[in-house]
Amino acid sequence: MTTPTNPRFNHTKYRAFPRVTLDDRQWPSNALSKAPLWCSVDLRDGNQALIDPMTVEQKKQMWALLVRMGFKEIEIGFPSASQPDFDFTRWLIEARQIPEDVTVQVLVQARDELIERTYEALRGVRRAVVHVYNSTSPVQRNKVFGLEKSGIIDIARKGATKVMEESKKFPETEWVFQYSPESFSSTEVDFATEVCNAVIDVWQPTPENKTIINLPATVESAMPNVFADQVEWFCRNVDKRDCITVSIHTHNDRGCAVAAAELALLAGADRIEGTLLGNGERTGNMDIVTMAMNLYSQGIDPELDISIADDIIATVEECTNIKTHPRHPWLGELVYTAFSGSHQDAIRKCLAQQSEEEHWDVAYLPIDPQDIGRTYQSVIRVNSQSGKGGASYIVEQALGVTLPRWMQIELAQHIQSASEREARELSSDEIVAIFRQAFMPRGGHYELSGYQTEHDSLHHTIQATLNDGQNLITLHGKGSGSISAFGDALHKTTGLDLQVVQFEEVSLGEGSDAQAMAFVQISLQGQRFTAAAQDGDTLAASLESIVTALNIAISQGVKAA
Known part of the structure; x- marks a missing residue:
């Protein structure tokens, strides 16, 4: 046993998360074959986690990107709790910025005055999701609210009733109701189901007019397979399953938000909430871009346009003031870059054999970088760790020829020498210049x-x-x-x-x-x-x-x- 340097670093003060009793679980044998219903929460959950929340102008910029990408449901804010959110909601409606096929969603606590303010913000909207929530976990019940389970159910039932009653004042709008047992992942699964059933009983959804029940991993507390068990148990035991859309909202505290969401779909969920590039509280929300690209790489249409990768990164960075990590899954600057000589050689050989008619099959490249606007020039970059393949590929792209193997070997020696001397990566232009200086020098004796x-x-x-x-x-x-x-x-x-x-x-x-x-x-x-x-x-x-x-x-x- 290693003795920690910090005496407070003591694992015994934590306990393992309880498992769900589900001996006949079905989700491990299921497979994903289509994209889920997507809901972006960048403008709400993502926004509340920023050091400097978005201005109305930044929200407009983010909204335009989300619509362009093809999101059909977008949570636009918490209008009862924030004047900028209220103003942005009114702008969308009054300026007629909501496309016919897009539904806005707003969040509200299960409190009467906040629900009333929410409907005021939504006045005149064609269609909207009103998303109401209250906390259900033992730590929230016992240490925050000081309520028994019955008190938590009462809050949920009264909030659901108020949401339904207020909607009747605006019959011109098509209303969709959504309920979240906040901290579902840390709530006893049978009690979370009981609370949701109480809300379902109030709203009385039908197969034609479904209610959304959103199951948040508000804090990711267990392995993703445990969350999948929770979701499958819920889907089996919730009332009126054919009348509800089961939605998932995971967070990344354990680094498994995407995995938990994917397994939740296998377990029976229909809908996923998340943000672009995973912005959100603490370690962030589930990254919709990563999950969508995961589906894409398996031959499944993500039903979102991720091909505009550079625009996504630029807009998210502009609106959140958060830089994208160069190793961020799928979209990071270095994701499709190989410095290793053996990797470069394998990529180069595979690209030479890849045809348009066959399925993508290139070593070290799970997708074709060109699909998301990246060029092959960025795939292979050269430093002192690189071999002959990388430099040769860059020269070949510049000259339009394939270098003989014996020339590749000599070129690699020149490149490695230059890279070690400079102690840095060499640019494509520098590599081509080294090739020309070494093998095509101007002038000479004859x-x-x-x-x-x-x-x-x-x-x-x-x-x-x-x-x-x-x-x-x-x-x-x-x-x-x-x-x-x-x-x-x-x-x-x-x-x-x-x-x-x-x-x-x-x-x-x-x-x-x-x-x-x-x-x-x-x-x-x-x-x-x-x-x-x-x-x-x-x-x-x-x-x-x-x-x-x-x-x-x-x-x-x-x-x-």
């Missing part, structure tokens, strides 16, 4: 000025002209091909035993204006030198690459004639 070739069935002959900066030098050579003939010509002229060890050429396009690129590795005096060249003439590119490799060799000490 420059190819021109050439002519002839060939018969046995031999190729070449006459080429080199410029050494002072004189034009004419070369003659013979070989089995133009490349070997040029090597023979260089040997005769320079006296150097030059051999072409590796050679590849590739076209960079089609038609008369297409460019060609050649890659070469030569051997001189027991050393190898690698170079590349680009030209509109395929053979010229090949010969220039050899001359460049010779120039690199000379710059490193090999003596020319």
Whole structure:
């Protein structure tokens, strides 16, 4: 046993959360096949958790994003408790900002005067959810309110009655009632069900006019499988199950808000409340973006537009003043980035084989980053931990060619050296510049000025002209091909035993204006030198690459004639 440094760090003052007796649970065998009903609470629950709550203008900005993403239910505030929330509610209604297919939701405590104020804020709305709640957990009953269970039920029943009575004053509006036993996750499941049944008895929902019963993990107190058991027990035992929409509102105290919500759907829930990127009290609300992308990655339509990832991040940051962590699931800046050499190599190889017609199957990339507006240039980034794959991928994207493996290996050495020297990540532009400096340097001892070739069935002959900066030098050579003939010509002229060890050429396009690129590795005096060249003439590119490799060799000490 390790002795804690802090004597107050003592696990024995906590107790395990009680399990739910549910020996025949069904949720582990279920599978998700469709998106839930979504309700964004960014403008209410997310807003109340901010150091500086949103202004009305910021709320307008967030509202526009939520509508654009496709949310059909949006909790817009707590108008009876906040004047800005009241004003924002009135603006939405009076300025006719609520689309026909969008329903607004407002929160209110089970108190008469607050319920009356809520309906005043909603006057004239086409359709709205009035969400009433009261706390039900033992700690709230015993230490906050000092009430027995009957007192808690009485509060819930009276609040439900008041909500229903006030709605009758506004018959022009289509009203939907929602009830939350706050701290459901910390309430005895049989008592939470009893409270909800009391509310259901007041509202008398039907299959055509359903009531929403929202089950909050107000504080996440147990593993997500325990919460799933609670939800399944509730769905089995609640009255009029076919007349209610079971909604879930999880928090992230244990880091499992998304997992708890997903398992709750397996357990029978229909609807999910949460916020974009998980903003909310303490560790936050359930992150709708993460859950929606989880569904998307499994081939399920999330029924929300997450493809506008950058707009989502920008708006949430602007409205909440909270930066998005670079490792945030799915949308973080570094989520689709590989620094590891082996990861980069695997991604590069998989991308080269991935076709549009087949299911996505790329190592280390659970989805195609392009689906949410990310480019492949951001997928592979290079630092001192990276191998040949990453740098090669970046150069290949810039040049539009695939580098030979032997060139990839040499490039990796140059990149790693530069990264270690700079002690930082290298940008794409820097990597391409290093490639060009290492393998396509400008200038040099020789420059190819021109050439002519002839060939018969046995031999190729070449006459080429080199410029050494002072004189034009004419070369003659013979070989089995133009490349070997040029090597023979260089040997005769320079006296150097030059051999072409590796050679590849590739076209960079089609038609008369297409460019060609050649890659070469030569051997001189027991050393190898690698170079590349680009030209509109395929053979010229090949010969220039050899001359460049010779120039690199000379710059490193090999003596020319």
